[in-house]
Amino acid sequence: MTLEEYCHSHSSLPESDALDWIVRATHLRTNRARMLSGRDVGGLLSAISRIMRPQHILELGVFTGFSTVCLAEGLAPEGRIDAIEINDELEDVIREGYNRAGITDKVNLLLGNALDIIPGLTATYDLVYIDANKRFYPQFWEMVIDKVRPGGVIIADNTLWDGKVTEDAHDPQSRGILAFNETVRADRRAACVMLPLRDGLTIAVKS
Numbered sequence: 001m002t003l004e005e006y007c008h009s010h011s012s013l014p015e016s017d018a019l020d021w022i023v024r025a026t027h028l029r030t031n032r033a034r035m036l037s038g039r040d041v042g043g044l045l046s047a048i049s050r051i052m053r054p055q056h057i058l059e060l061g062v063f064t065g066f067s068t069v070c071l072a073e074g075l076a077p078e079g080r081i082d083a084i085e086i087n088d089e090l091e092d093v094i095r096e097g098y099n100r101a102g103i104t105d106k107v108n109l110l111l112g113n114a115l116d117i118i119p120g121l122t123a124t125y126d127l128v129y130i131d132a133n134k135r136f137y138p139q140f141w142e143m144v145i146d147k148v149r150p151g152g153v154i155i156a157d158n159t160l161w162d163g164k165v166t167e168d169a170h171d172p173q174s175r176g177i178l179a180f181n182e183t184v185r186a187d188r189r190a191a192c193v194m195l196p197l198r199d200g201l202t203i204a205v206k207s
Helices: 003-009 015-031 038-052 065-074 088-101 112-122 136-145 161-167 172-186
Strands: 056-060 079-085 107-109 123-129 147-156 190-195 201-207
Touching: 003 038, 015 065, 015 079, 015 088, 038 123, 038 147, 038 201, 056 065, 056 136, 065 079, 065 088, 065 123, 079 088, 079 112, 079 172, 088 161, 123 136, 123 201, 136 147, 136 172, 161 172, 172 190
Parallel strands: 056 079, 056 123, 079 107, 123 147
Antiparallel strands: 147 201, 190 201
């Protein structure tokens, strides 16, 4: 048994018919199934949401909805998720997954570019999850930090970017991740920790 298998066998990872359906549909209908948050990251998202019992969650980058379902597990009774996804071709899969998970009335799915949508959002968020275009991670940080309440949490996925953060990578997405990591580390408005979970996960708590 590997350490990963041992961790899985001693964790209550998110399991549901809805999540199973989302995983299958993602493999059948997309060619980027590796973009799924997966059970490990999903488990952490679910745990943090359950601890916080957030009233308002903002998700940047829905893909096929796996992470939304995990984040919704800890929502306060009247809580809402603003979920932004740029690829409108995924709408049918996303909405079907939400329906199967019973969270349709809790999620405001916003189709379009997060850079255009975020300025128009008026809610104050308890929890933000960033898993969208990596080249724009620094901009996303600056756009959401003031929309998060003190003590609120911002989680960013893929912050190790396949190990490219330790290489001399110059592609736009690698540069975006590197700039984001430095920005968050130096920002006195929040305290952060980076975890080597899957492809890297950064958790920041706003001061």
